[in-house]
Amino acid sequence: MQLVRGLHNLRPQHRGCVATIGNFDGVHRGHQAILARLRERAAELALPSCVVIFEPQPREFFGPETAPARLTRLRDKLALLAAEGVDRVLCLSFNPHLRELSAAEFVRAVLVEGLDVRHLEVGDDFRFGCDRVGDFAFLQQAGEREGFSVEAAATVELDGLRVSSTRVRKALAAGDFALAEHLLGRPFQIAGRVLHGQKLGRQLDAPTANVQLKRKRVPLSGVYLVSTVVDGQPWPGVANIGVRPSVAGDGSAHLEVHLLDFAGDLYGRRLTVAFHHKLREEQRFASLEALKAAIAADIAAARAHWQGQPHTLLAGPTD
Template sequence: MTSGFTIIRDTAPADVIPRGGVVAMGNFDGVHLGHRAVIAAALRMARLRAKPALAMTFEPHPRKFFSPNTPQFRLTDETGKLRLLAGTGLAGAVVMTFDATRAGTTAQDFIHHDLIERLGVSAVAVGYDFHFGKGRVGSPSLLVSEAPRLGIEVDVQPHVDFEERPVSSSAIRMALAEAQIANATAMLGGPWFVTGEVIHGEKRGRGLGYPTANIHLDRDCGLRHGIYAVRVGHGKGKDHRRFDGVASFGRRPTFDNGAPLLEVFLFDFQGDLYGAILDVAFIGFIRDELKFDGAEALVRQMDDDAACARIQLAAAPDAFPKLGEIG
């Protein structure tokens, strides 16, 4: 247990699994508003029972198992997802390995072995579209039909809408691909963020007066290339600090048109961040990536971008994802 958030994996001994708990089930990519409705239902049922509420999720994402060679733009990697779940008030998460054995487990075996025998759940919360078990034949209606015989309660949450369409991870991916940051933020219930280690780059920004913290994102990241207003988190606990900034994600067409890279300039910061782990939250979109005739034209545009970012960030003073500690 770390910071009150328990992570239960396949190898966890039985004595660390809280019996009678309430489980919110889902893939939880992004932990968006639809997911949060399921989590809220689990928390309500847990409070009534004086039992812990846990999320149950699967790693790797089932899509990655079934289509390993297809690009998969995840909104959150495993660690990011767990940090978001830890920030919801849940007591912990059950992380189940999704492999050939899991893919071949029938829905009935999953219910009886995993939910009842191993976890000893007293209640389950799911979304209206959650499916599980071999061939995805397990459904909310199956859980509801089995509940009386198993002596558990099942809460099925309807879809949560944004602009008259259901909130979904795929809708958020599409919004990020189109740089619709406000829409993505609304569906997530907070800014989308990435986490990465600051690496050494070409140090061109330093010569231009804009030294940047460079971070490689996942190769399947589908965020639109461009310039963004960002808020950056650094450190943990009482040492956690936040900085406003402006960032470029793309291939640097003015210079080398290389592999995509996130380059973050922190306002009002002095120091060395090489090797540091940063959380970068995307607050607003400024413009598409452009190719400039030379450094002078680029710097003029960077000055304008920084000014625009400050305006956007001033309008969103508290915007940052609510993240919990997981160790």
């Protein structure tokens, strides 16, 4: 899959494609349905498929402090789009210039002059352009004028409700991992490099891999049953994600993973951590002894949960 950053990096060979536009945060089952249609249309028309995304996402541009926490950082999103068979991603920086484009200007600059789109696939509720005035009817009219077809994919629902990134975030916040997994079509995962921590974990009888989050906010907080894959082998564990109120920190979110009965060195490696069940909220403990006892109880709960389940049967992460 090819990544093109910004309209100015489009070249003549990028013209002529089937496309879709959106945030695609989480690449959930609604997104997957659109991407499946995109693949089909691309094959029928013998053209490459292109997904147009924005960075930052529009809500992050309008309210960096109030925008919801991301399900996927750009890197994860790109990996998931590649796995869905997308040929090309056009990543536009959402900046003051882009936000001021009217729907008609967006169609002209991005879809017609930039990409020469021959077919556009969108969700039935899709809206875009300054003040979100561009909708499906608008796109169809523009398509008739400019010579591209537009198709609205039917809404994908689960239990009578639309699948959306917002709903995945709510499921995670409520600790409903079965629902999050249904909505995403895979367990919720966070990937990152293992960094050196404060080395306190050893004193707590729970050495932890400190997974770099590279983001200010995360869509979940607490203590969880997790799994990861080390050297191709699924590995169960328990993890804390949060600000670690019991130890002096900088207030930023951390992901600390303790793998059950693991003795190797993980520093510098990239781990993908899948979340399966919430054990408890993160707490502020008055002493390291109290924290140590709580972590021992978490580890015992994880052991009881995974006992009897062969590691190979774990619903592990995808890499």
